[in-house]
Amino acid sequence: MLRNKEESEKEAKKEAFRKYLESSGVVDSLTKVLVALYEQNVKPSSAIEFIQQKMGGPSLSDYEKLQAEMSDLKIKHKELLASHEEKCRELEELKSSLTMSSSAKETDDMEVLDHNVL
Known part of the structure; x- marks a missing residue:
């Protein structure tokens, strides 16, 4: 019973965080960047650097x-x-x-x- 309650609380926290990411636009931004990476004919040598640049980082x-x-x-x-x-x-x-x-x-x-x- 205690274990189910803990699991339920964990799931609720995960769901709340997922909703937060969606409502703040994070999910859309990450999806767009990952799609742009996927659509690259020649994959960049550093996927992380590609993502950083697309997200506006130096x-x-x-x-x-x-x-x-x-x-x-x-x-x-x-x-x-x-x-x-x-x-x-x-x-x-x-x-x-x-x-x-x-x-x-x-x-x-x-x-x-x-x-x-x-």
Whole structure:
């Protein structure tokens, strides 16, 4: 009895998933791609790549180009980040020296005022 209930639940899940695939257009899309593959006079060397291309995915060479571009962009990102951090350090040093300079000028001005008052 328990086994039948489990099997029934499994079948219900399968049926719900099948309906989901049909209603979302997945079954139609896959059918069209498989029919296109079937109708090829000369079968492609890679059925998977054929299906990926027909489904709108990148070809293997496009994928490799994208991977290389991503690698280059990661390197460029690291370089720009390091440059940014260096510029931030330089800015902080300038701010610090400006504050110290401003502070020293105020002290000098105060001494001049004190001297003139006395």
